[in-house]
Amino acid sequence: MIRHVPLVPPSAASLAQLSDRSREIFRQIVDGYLASGDPMGSRQLSRLLPMTLSPASVRNVMQDLEELGLIYAPHTSAGRLPTELGLRFFVDSMLQIGDLEESERARIAAEVEAASKDHDLAGVLSEATSLLSGLTGVAGVVVASKDNVRLKQIDFVRLEPERALAILVADDGRVENRVIPVPRDLPASALTEAANYLNARISGRTLAEARASIEASRKAAKLELDELTARLVGAGLASWTGANSEDRQLIVRGQAHLLEDLTAADDLERVRLLFADLETKTEVIDLLERAEQGEGVRIFIGSENKLFSLSGSSMIAAPLRDADRRIIGALGVIGPTRINYARIVPMVDYTAKVVARVVGGG
Known part of the structure; x- marks a missing residue:
């Protein structure tokens, strides 16, 4: 399980000043975690890096990253995994968002439009969230609100x-x-x-x-x-x-x-x-x-999921707004911290836009 490191978060300046090789080593550690969940060792990293670095040099960089609270060793003499802080830094600063294939866009649009013919907003959200769950392989989450909701x-x-x-x-x-x-x-x-x-x-x-x-x-x-x-x-x-x-x-x-x-x-x-x-x-x-x-909930990682107490999970959700920019609901997914952020973020975002357009949100 990903670790929540109770350290004082590094300043934005210290993270921004990471060298190119530190960023590349950190990226490889995160990519390995997202792909397999396995820790990455210095010898393995030295073979994957685009620059020539000895395992000893890689270990020195890993030590610096660990002191910043970005990675940790799950076991003695093991490789390294990203911490929650590391994942947050990766998502906010280094994640390269992918794009949906045209066939995926067409499928999402078609299924949401079909659902809108037989359901109200809550029903459309439910159908859209089921669609997202099927496309991403993780659980869907939906929140529907009304203009006259009484608190x-x-x-x-x-x-x-x-x-x-x-x-x-x-x-x-x-x-x-x-x-x-x-x-x-x-x-x-x-x-x-x-x-x-x-x-x-x-x-x-x-x-x-x-x-x-x-x-x-x-x-x-x-x-x-x-x-x-x-x-x-x-x-x-x-x-x-x-x-x-x-x-x-x-x-x-x-x-x-x-x-x-x-x-x-x-x-x-x-x-x-x-x-x-x-x-x-x-x-x-x-x-x-x-x-x-305010914005709807976007991305919560690990213990940031205060509402759901899902310390080992991540949630990605996009807000739905009407023509007056008022929030009318939100939909998204909840899954393990090593979900495919680059693929799921644009999928959730596009689905929310289609739903908002179909229900008259513009």
Whole structure:
């Protein structure tokens, strides 16, 4: 089984600076794993490489790759296999996507179009996923959503510094997952707080309805804040600083007078609460917008499959969008980590495009 190495991931710069021979040796190790699942040894690699390198030189390069967390030795004195981190690096940076044969395109288009004559969207997705499973030899996965889906729960899971998984659970138990971009400096606690805030208010609402409700509440809080701060500033107890409205800060002075003026003290406490409330609402609205517009799940490798707890599997799925670019579902496949990514990625992508066109998505 592929190993999840609990190392600090190497920087993009260190991976980008891999030499040509390091990349070629790493590519051969991954290609061997994807083809047979067997580890590759230094002597075997020295015979396969397009450049002349002794087994000892290959071992030195393999040691460097192992220190980067890209490969590992499954047994003492054995060859090397890619780690999950190595597979992710390969898929993101080195994978050469193949193209479908015209006969495969024709078959996919014909079967999806035939299914659309007898089934609704959910049925077409089911038929398309069965088709993908047959073509790829691995299990199919499908998610169908509706514009008016009513939500029961929403959660956010950090995947990478700048990506998170939005997990949307509908009232009827269906689950939809979207990978969304998030600011690198957004603390994990903000995702948890946003989920808690939403789950107290989102039940029975669509994403759009929840966002509209929170936005209206935010505007009302903003108006109240403006009135209270204007009162404090007018009384000479506080002043605004900062050129831009987004950067303005309320500077309070004369705290001793506030203690004498209970009304002003109450106003100031309300201002403090409103500031915190607005910050929370702004973060929540931002996450909701990202969840509405986020990509469908693309490729998860090994332990990245947090939703399904399939640590030894990979999932490849493509989103389906309607004419307004809204996600209406997703379909794809789940298989072992050594599936043929180069062949399956374009197959899933093309099938999703055909389904979207057939059901009126453009």
